Amino acid sequence: MTTSPPKIFVHTCCTACLSHVYSQLKLAGFEVISYYFHPEIGSQEEFDQRLADLRTFCEEHKIKLVIAEFQPQEFEKTIIPFKDRASLKFINDKERYRRRRCQICNSMVLQKTIEQAKKIRIKYFTTTLLCSPYKDHSQIIEISNEKSLDYSLNFYYEDFRKGYWKGRNYGRNHNVYLPTHCGCLESLKEKRLE
Ligand code: SF4
Numbered sequence: 001m002t003t004s005p006p007k008i009f010v011h012t013c014c015t016a017c018l019s020h021v022y023s024q025l026k027l028a029g030f031e032v033i034s035y036y037f038h039p040e041i042g043s044q045e046e047f048d049q050r051l052a053d054l055r056t057f058c059e060e061h062k063i064k065l066v067i068a069e070f071q072p073q074e075f076e077k078t079i080i081p082f083k084d085r086a087s088l089k090f091i092n093d094k095e096r097y098r099r100r101r102c103q104i105c106n107s108m109v110l111q112k113t114i115e116q117a118k119k120i121r122i123k124y125f126t127t128t129l130l131c132s133p134y135k136d137h138s139q140i141i142e143i144s145n146e147k148s149l150d151y152s153l154n155f156y157y158e159d160f161r162k163g164y165w166k167g168r169n170y171g172r173n174h175n176v177y178l179p180t181h182c183g184c185l186e187s188l189k190e191k192r193l194e
Pocket residue numbers: 040098101102103105106182183184185186187
């Protein structure tokens with residue numbers, strides 16, 4: 001009797017990162033369900049561009065895709081006090097502000113990923129955020145471990161950063177849109193200032 005592979009719910013930021021993460025998870029024996037959730041993306045155009053390629057990739061690889069609709073308001077509302085000079089939460093220091101903002105962002109993404117996984121009874125989850133060398137890797141691990149305990153789910157960890165450039169190359173070779181900034185409007189502004 002053959003048993004079906006365990007399912008894993010994979011929060012997905014973009015196709016390039018998923019291309020690497022997907023191949024690793026397949027090697028590890030998982031059936032991947034991709035979850036496109038971007039509460040931080042401030043532009044519909046960016047949201048749609050990433051999604052269009054992801055739909056194609058998932059169709060080609062027969063990956064089930066779960067899509068959360070474009071809804072940037074909650075994230076925006078949450079970070080406003082940290083950038084508002086009149087607020088008690090205001091953070092003047094750019095690096096501290098960025099770290100706090102990213103913590104809120106990562107936490108929001110992972111919380112919703114776990115809730116969705118729980119809802120559709122998938123026991124494992126992970127995120128393509130672990131593929132980026134530009135993200136706070138240890139912060140993502142810490143939040144994921146904490147939340148997985150609260151929900152009795154299994155967080156699958158692998159250092160996917162090793163395949164970051166493999167994913168970018170996949171994108172180039174397959175005419176996939178390659179994001180040039182992390183996601184939120186603030187990261188877009190920061191990128192332009194670099
Ligand atoms: S820089 Fe990236 S991780 Fe940080 S808040 Fe923006 S989108 Fe989220």
